[in-house]
Amino acid sequence: MAAFSAASELRARGYDGALTLLSPEGLPYDRPPLSKGYLLGSEDAAKIVLAPEDWYAEHGVEVLTERAAALRPSEASVELGNGRTLGADRVLIATGARPRPLAVPGGEAALTLRDRADADALRAALAPGARVVVVGAGLIGAEVTSAAVGFGAEVTLVDPIDPPLVPAVGEALARRLHEMHGEHGVRTVASVPVEIAASDGGACLVRLAGGSAVAADAIVAGIGIVPNSALAADAGIEVDDGVLVDASGATSNPGVFAAGDVSRLRHPDGALARRAEHWEAAVRSGQAAAAGMLGEPAPEFGAPWFWSDRYGAHVEAVGTLDARSAGRIVLREADGLPQAAFLLADDGRLLGAAAVGFPLLIRAARRIMDRGLAPDPAALADPSVPPRKLIH
Amino acid sequence: MSEGIDVGSPDEIEEGTAKVVEPEDSGVDEPIAVFHTESGCFFALNDTCTHEEASLAEGWIEGDTVECPLHSSSFDLRTGKVLCLPATVDEPTHKVTVENGRVVLYPGVPADDAARTAD
Numbered sequence: 001m002a003a004f005s006a007a008s009e010l011r012a013r014g015y016d017g018a019l020t021l022l023s024p025e026g027l028p029y030d031r032p033p034l035s036k037g038y039l040l041g042s043e044d045a046a047k048i049v050l051a052p053e054d055w056y057a058e059h060g061v062e063v064l065t066e067r068a069a070a071l072r073p074s075e076a077s078v079e080l081g082n083g084r085t086l087g088a089d090r091v092l093i094a095t096g097a098r099p100r101p102l103a104v105p106g107g108e109a110a111l112t113l114r115d116r117a118d119a120d121a122l123r124a125a126l127a128p129g130a131r132v133v134v135v136g137a138g139l140i141g142a143e144v145t146s147a148a149v150g151f152g153a154e155v156t157l158v159d160p161i162d163p164p165l166v167p168a169v170g171e172a173l174a175r176r177l178h179e180m181h182g183e184h185g186v187r188t189v190a191s192v193p194v195e196i197a198a199s200d201g202g203a204c205l206v207r208l209a210g211g212s213a214v215a216a217d218a219i220v221a222g223i224g225i226v227p228n229s230a231l232a233a234d235a236g237i238e239v240d241d242g243v244l245v246d247a248s249g250a251t252s253n254p255g256v257f258a259a260g261d262v263s264r265l266r267h268p269d270g271a272l273a274r275r276a277e278h279w280e281a282a283v284r285s286g287q288a289a290a291a292g293m294l295g296e297p298a299p300e301f302g303a304p305w306f307w308s309d310r311y312g313a314h315v316e317a318v319g320t321l322d323a324r325s326a327g328r329i330v331l332r333e334a335d336g337l338p339q340a341a342f343l344l345a346d347d348g349r350l351l352g353a354a355a356v357g358f359p360l361l362i363r364a365a366r367r368i369m370d371r372g373l374a375p376d377p378a379a380l381a382d383p384s385v386p387p388r389k390l391i392h
Numbered sequence: 393m394s395e396g397i398d399v400g401s402p403d404e405i406e407e408g409t410a411k412v413v414e415p416e417d418s419g420v421d422e423p424i425a426v427f428h429t430e431s432g433c434f435f436a437l438n439d440t441c442t443h444e445e446a447s448l449a450e451g452w453i454e455g456d457t458v459e460c461p462l463h464s465s466s467f468d469l470r471t472g473k474v475l476c477l478p479a480t481v482d483e484p485t486h487k488v489t490v491e492n493g494r495v496v497l498y499p500g501v502p503a504d505d506a507a508r509t510a511d
Binding site for chain 2: 008030037043050051052055283305314359363
C-alpha cells in the first residue's frame with residue numbers, strides 16, 4: 001500500500017522520471033480484505049488489487065516481481081534478488097512487516113495472516129467443525145475469529161487482556177465488541193498460551209497459563225507485527241523497531257526514504273512514535289515520502305483513522321480514545337447499547353471518536369477534529385442528533 | 393437508454409442527501425444515486441462504490457464531493473472522478489436536470505454539467 005501510494009503521489013506531483021516498483025508478489029494488492037472478504041471467499045485475487053494492470057502502464061510505473069537484495073545508496077543503485085543492479089537516485093523502503101511469531105514451545109505450528117498465501121492457507125484450515133484456537137483478540141484476531149465462525153469452525157479466542165482495544169475505541173465499545181464473540185458461539189479465554197503440544201491425528205493441544213488446555217485442529221496467531229527492516233539496517237540506515245524516518249519519510253541516508261509498516265516516525269525532538277500499523281498510515285506515509293523524495297514539504301494530515309469488521313458490524317475510529325492521559329469520554333447509547341464514544345479534551349476539543357455501525361458519526365468527528373471545533377457534548381451523546389448536525 | 397425518469401420534486405431530496413434509483417426503475421444495470429448538494433445542485437453517479445459494496449447515497453455529501461461510508465474514498469460529484477484511495481476507479485456519471493419543477497434523471501447518459509434548481 002505504501003509503495004503504491006508513493007508511486008501514485010509521485011505522478012500526481014508531476015514527477016515524470018523513471019519509476020520502478022519491486023513487488024515480488026506481482027501487482028500490489030490491498031491487505032485489509034485478507035482478513036475479511038478475501039478470507040471469506042467473497043472477493044478474489046483480481047478484486048483486491050490496488051489498481052488494474054493498465055494503471056501502471058498509464059502512470060509509467062514498471063512493476064518487477066523481484067526482491068531488493070541490497071541497497072547501495074552511495075552508488076545510487078539497488079541490487080536485485082536476481083543479481084541485476086538497478087540505478088536509483090531515490091529509494092523508498094516499503095518492505096512492510098511480518099507477523100510476530102508465537103514465541104512458545106511448539107509455537108511454529110501457529111498460522112499467521114499477512115499476505116495472500118497466508119489467507120489461502122488459513123481459509124483451507126477454517127473448515128466446518130474444525131477446532132480453531134485464535135491467539136490475540138486485537139483487530140486481526142477478531143476478524144479471523146469472525147471469519148472462522150462464518151465457516152462453521154468451533155473457535156476459542158485467547159487474549160490476556162479483557163476487553164482488548166480499549167485505547168483504540170474506549171472501554172464501552174471495546175466491551176461490546178468483545179462480547180460479540182460470545183454471542184456468536186466463540187469461547188473467549190483471558191489467558192496466554194505457554195506451550196503447543198502435538199496431539200493425536202495431527203491435532204494440537206494448546207496449553208494455557210493457569211493450567212488449562214484446548215485441543216485444536218488449527219491455531220492462528222494475531223499478536224502483532226515485526227518490521228522488515230533488515231534491508232535498511234544492512235545499508236547502515238538507522239533502525240529501532242522500524243526504519244526511523246522524519247515526517248517526509250527521510251531516513252538517516254539522504255537518498256533513502258521509508259514508508260508504511262516498516263517505518264517509524266522520529267519527531268524533531270528525537271522522540272520515537274509508536275509504529276502506525278493501519279492502512280491509512282501506509283497511504284499517508286507513502287504520500288509524505290513521495291513529497292520528501294521530490295524535496296517538497298510533507299503534506300499535513302488530520303487525525304489517524306482505521307476500520308475493522310466483525311460479524312457484519314463495521315467499526316471505525318478516528319484520533320484516540322485513550323482517556324488515561326487526558327480528557328473525558330462521552331458515550332452515545334441507544335437501548336442500552338453504546339453506538340459511539342467520543343473523547344473530549346478539557347478545553348472541549350474532540351480528541352477522538354469510535355463507532356460501531358455509524359460511519360457518518362466518524363466522518364463528522366473527523367471534520368470536527370480537523371477544524372478544531374468544540375462540539376456540544378449533549379449532542380454527541382444524543383442518538384437522535386444526526387451526524388451532520390454535530391458540525392456547527 | 394436516454395429517456396428521462398422523473399425522480400421527484402427538488403425538495404423531496406433534502407440538500408446534503410441523495411436518493412437511490414433502482415435498476416428496475418432506471419433500466420440500467422446498476423443502482424444510481426441522485427445527489428442534492430447543499431448549494432442546490434443535482435448530480436448522479438452509480439450508487440455502489442467502485443472499491444467495495446457500499447452505497448454512496450449513504451455517504452458524507454459535502455461541497456461537490458461524496459465520501460463513501462465504508463472506507464472513505466471520495467468522488468467528485470460533477471465528474472465521477474475518484475479523489476482518494478482506496479478506490480482507484482472513477483464512477484460513471486448520469487445526466488440530471490430540473491425540468492418544470494421536477495428532477496429528471498437520464499440513466500446511462502453521461503453528465504455534462506450540474507442541473508441547478510431554479511435560481
